[in-house]
Amino acid sequence: MKINALNLTEKEYLLPGNRTCPGCALSLAYRHILKALEGQAVVTVPASCLTVLHGMYPVTSVEVPCVNTPFASTAASATGLVAGLKALDRKGLTVVAIAGDGGTHDIGIQALSGAAERQTDFIYICYDNEGYMNTGNQRSSSTPLGAISGTTPILGKQQSQKDMTAIMEAHGIPYVATANASYPLDLYEKIRGAMLIQGTRFIHVFTPCPPGWRFPFNDTVRIGELAVQTGWVVLYEVEHAVFRLSSASKSIAQRGNLRPVREYLAEQGRFQNITEKQINELQERVNARWQRCLARTPDL
Amino acid sequence: MIDKNTPRKADIRILDGNHAAAQGAKLSRIQVVAAYPITPQTPVTEALSEFVEGGELKAQYIAVEGEHSALAVCTSASMVGARTFTATSSHGLAYMHEMLHWTAGARLPVVLACVNRAIGAPWNILNDQQDSISQRDTGWIQIYARNNQEILDSVIQAYRIAETVYVPVMVCYDGYVLSHTEMPVAVPSQEEVDRFLPPYKPHTILDPANPKNYNLVTLANPRVNTEGVLCHGYMELRYLLQEALQNSRETIAKVGREFGEQFGRHYSGMFWEDRLDDADIVIVAMGSLATEAIVAADMLRKEGHKVGVLGLRVFRPFPKSDLVKALKKSRLIVVFDKNISYGSEGATCSEIKSALYGTDVNAVIRDFVVGLGGRDVKARELADAAKRSLPSLKEGVLNTEYPEWICDI
Ligand SMILES: Cc1ncc(C[n+]2csc(CCOP(=O)(O)OP(=O)(O)O)c2C)c(N)n1
Ligand code: SF4
Numbered sequence: 001m002k003i004n005a006l007n008l009t010e011k012e013y014l015l016p017g018n019r020t021c022p023g024c025a026l027s028l029a030y031r032h033i034l035k036a037l038e039g040q041a042v043v044t045v046p047a048s049c050l051t052v053l054h055g056m057y058p059v060t061s062v063e064v065p066c067v068n069t070p071f072a073s074t075a076a077s078a079t080g081l082v083a084g085l086k087a088l089d090r091k092g093l094t095v096v097a098i099a100g101d102g103g104t105h106d107i108g109i110q111a112l113s114g115a116a117e118r119q120t121d122f123i124y125i126c127y128d129n130e131g132y133m134n135t136g137n138q139r140s141s142s143t144p145l146g147a148i149s150g151t152t153p154i155l156g157k158q159q160s161q162k163d164m165t166a167i168m169e170a171h172g173i174p175y176v177a178t179a180n181a182s183y184p185l186d187l188y189e190k191i192r193g194a195m196l197i198q199g200t201r202f203i204h205v206f207t208p209c210p211p212g213w214r215f216p217f218n219d220t221v222r223i224g225e226l227a228v229q230t231g232w233v234v235l236y237e238v239e240h241a242v243f244r245l246s247s248a249s250k251s252i253a254q255r256g257n258l259r260p261v262r263e264y265l266a267e268q269g270r271f272q273n274i275t276e277k278q279i280n281e282l283q284e285r286v287n288a289r290w291q292r293c294l295a296r297t298p299d300l
Numbered sequence: 301m302i303d304k305n306t307p308r309k310a311d312i313r314i315l316d317g318n319h320a321a322a323q324g325a326k327l328s329r330i331q332v333v334a335a336y337p338i339t340p341q342t343p344v345t346e347a348l349s350e351f352v353e354g355g356e357l358k359a360q361y362i363a364v365e366g367e368h369s370a371l372a373v374c375t376s377a378s379m380v381g382a383r384t385f386t387a388t389s390s391h392g393l394a395y396m397h398e399m400l401h402w403t404a405g406a407r408l409p410v411v412l413a414c415v416n417r418a419i420g421a422p423w424n425i426l427n428d429q430q431d432s433i434s435q436r437d438t439g440w441i442q443i444y445a446r447n448n449q450e451i452l453d454s455v456i457q458a459y460r461i462a463e464t465v466y467v468p469v470m471v472c473y474d475g476y477v478l479s480h481t482e483m484p485v486a487v488p489s490q491e492e493v494d495r496f497l498p499p500y501k502p503h504t505i506l507d508p509a510n511p512k513n514y515n516l517v518t519l520a521n522p523r524v525n526t527e528g529v530l531c532h533g534y535m536e537l538r539y540l541l542q543e544a545l546q547n548s549r550e551t552i553a554k555v556g557r558e559f560g561e562q563f564g565r566h567y568s569g570m571f572w573e574d575r576l577d578d579a580d581i582v583i584v585a586m587g588s589l590a591t592e593a594i595v596a597a598d599m600l601r602k603e604g605h606k607v608g609v610l611g612l613r614v615f616r617p618f619p620k621s622d623l624v625k626a627l628k629k630s631r632l633i634v635v636f637d638k639n640i641s642y643g644s645e646g647a648t649c650s651e652i653k654s655a656l657y658g659t660d661v662n663a664v665i666r667d668f669v670v671g672l673g674g675r676d677v678k679a680r681e682l683a684d685a686a687k688r689s690l691p692s693l694k695e696g697v698l699n700t701e702y703p704e705w706i707c708d709i
Contacts (some may be wrong), residue, residue, distance in 0.1 A: 039508045039511070040508055041508070042380075042506050044376065051516075051517060052517065054513055054516060054517075055513065055516055055517075056516060056517050056518070056519055056523065057516040057517065057518045057519075057523065057531065058516075058523060058524075058525040058531035059523070059525060059526060060513040060516060062511075062513060063511045064508065064511050065506040065507060065508060065511045065512060065513075066511070066512075066513045066514065067376060067379055067506070067514045067515065068513075068514060068515040068516060069372060069375075069376065069402070069515075070372070070398050070399060070402055072368060072398075073368060073369065073372035073399065075369075076364065076368070076369035076370075076372035076373050076376075077372050077373075077375070077376040078376070079334075079362055079364070079369070079372075079373045079376070080332065080334070080362075080372060080373035080374060080375060080376025080377035080378075080379070080380070080384075081376045081377070081379070081380055081506075083332045083334075083360035083362055083373060083377045083382065084331075084332055084360075084376065084377035084378070084379070084380025084381060084382040084384075085380055086360055087331035087332050087359065087360050087377065087380075087382040088331070088380060088381055088382060090380075093506075093508070110365060110366060110369075111365070111366075111368070111369050111372070113365070114364060114365030114366070114369060117365075118362070118363070
């Protein structure tokens with residue numbers, strides 16, 4: 001059955017009243033991730049905005065068994081959960097590691113790469129708000145070129161982003177996907193699909209952050225949509241080496257109506273000092289990736 | 301060591317320290333092993349993977365990509381309820397530092413074998429105890445073995461202790477001196493060990509039917525839960541860990557006693573005593589150095605000195621009150637440290653001074669730093685150092701500011 005807003009489960013695993021900022025896309029994404037998992041999961045969470053979302057002892061907003069783990073250790077913690085459940089012969093639980101881009105692209109990449117190489121049977125979700133938001137918005141290796149952050153305060157970031165999904169695909173794991181909090185049903189279906197696959201599964205979820213990116217908090221969904229409409233984010237999945245565009249990215253590819261990246265950048269205060277040269281460079285990167293995706297999609 | 305009257309429930313095998321540790325872990329029926337190679341610990345990881353691949357040990361062996369991950373794997377697997385084991389040395393232990401705190405803070409009974417090795421810079425793969433001593437404040441129980449039999453026995457006891465008090469245990473033994481030196485070791489039968497070590501009961505159940513969130517953010521003060529009950533704050537949780545370590549002395553002694561009753565090898569105390577009854581000079585050392593100290597004491601006894609040896613077995617919790625009792629008659633305490641707290645003195649010496657402060661033991665205390673980075677320590681040197689310390693008895697100088705270093709070759 002194709003999932004839609006009407007038949008999506010009403011059960012909430014993420015309770016109202018969590019500690020994220022208003023308009024936080026992580027909160028929106030996490031709500032649907034947990035719905036897809038139907039609570040039959042153990043999650044491991046490193047230091048991040050997600051830790052804050054989970055609450056302050058002794059109160060939590062999340063109804064799923066969760067262990068917190070040090071910043072660098074997310075995928076290793078997941079490995080331990082998988083090994084422990086296996087050793088005790090406990091079946092039917094999906095182990096899910098969820099970390100930010102800092103916890104994934106930067107400090108946690110070693111543990112993640114190791115876990116993927118060992119073909120650990122778990123789902124790793126990176127929610128990407130393109131910076132270290134928990135510590136107040138410093139640059140990460142996922143912060144875009146030209147973006148102002150706490151550690152690129154005047155000139156903006158001078159380097160471009162790391163393509164983490166491509167890095168994970170290069171590990172030869174059975175499933176990688178990109179998703180976006182503004183497309184919750186696509187995200188939901190990707191989690192459901194990933195749950196049926198054995199081995200390491202990596203899902204990269206784009207999660208706009210109003211205070212960090214400097215846009216009004218009621219624009220979150222629109223910013224996420226704009227990211228897809230301009231090709232800043234491409235929604236796809238690669239299952240057992242078979243590439244497939246999904247959701248809005250698929251229709252954009254069919255219609256051929258990609259909008260200029262400039263429209264996306266202009267909506268966010270973090271790009272206020274970006275140069276023309278940088279905008280062009282970003283547009284070229286977006287174009288190149290879009291072409292790569294189209295080349296992998298022979299029949300649209 | 302082996303009581304002739306006890307029925308044969310063990311095989312005598314020639315084992316080096318690393319294989320004694322691996323045997324101890326195997327007999328403890330560990331369920332998850334995660335480890336990363338580092339000299340001189342590497343043979344432990346190899347032996348365990350051989351047990352697992354050969355079908356002798358039913359466990360998940362995780363060949364992690366680094367030590368931080370090794371302990372993260374063990375910590376999370378222990379959270380699920382599996383009995384876990386890891387082993388490391390030196391830089392590997394330092395690399396685990398963050399996780400060491402986390403494991404103890406989460407009150408998980410992980411057992412770790414630390415094969416004591418010097419730490420760089422500069423590189424040095426040989427023995428001293430700087431690595432584990434540097435981790436003394438992470439909340440782990442630390443047991444030091446004097447010989448390979450004690451390594452095997454201590455690993456088995458470590459699980460009983462850890463799973464009773466919910467504090468992780470580090471079993472430390474000297475690199476090369478024990479890790480790569482073969483000795484006869486009584487390897488108990490699986491049935492015997494099963495009788496001694498019941499299965500692990502976790503304090504935590506990760507169950508979707510009753511979802512719980514572990515190690516959430518805490519704030520400075522206790523907070524109420526949704527039922528209005530005031531729950532612990534960070535400081536209360538830290539106090540509970542301290543209390544658990546303080547009280548673990550009873551458990552360590554009880555487990556040691558029961559081990560002795562069953563296996564004929566007795567471990568009732570926090571330290572080993574040799575001729576302390578009439579000794580006014582006491583040599584204190586930890587690990588294999590304690591064995592060397594006994595030879596030194598023999599030499600000094602022959603020369604007419606009343607010398608005894610106190611071999612520390614448990615460094616954390618530090619056995620303050622027991623030690624004060626044992627040192628009651630001493631007038632001169634000569635401490636040998638295979639570690640240095642830079643800018644201060646050896647860690648064992650500091651601990652002993654702190655234990656004796658305010659008691660009526662008014663002994664002169666001398667600290668000697670020895671054996672760093674594998675420098676050979678001879679019994680003769682220990683004996684000479686003790687003799688060198690004698691004049692201070694007459695002079696009445698209780699303490700020197702800094703330790704003396706013995707760098708003889
Ligand atoms: C070893 C270590 N270094 C630094 C920190 C401080 N720290 C906590 S969260 C965080 C940033 C997290 O960034 P990211 O993973 O992108 O998640 P986000 O906060 O953006 O959700 C940092 C640097 C830490 N907890 N541990
Ligand atoms: S800082 Fe950004 S990611 Fe973090 S809670 Fe706020 S909106 Fe969400």
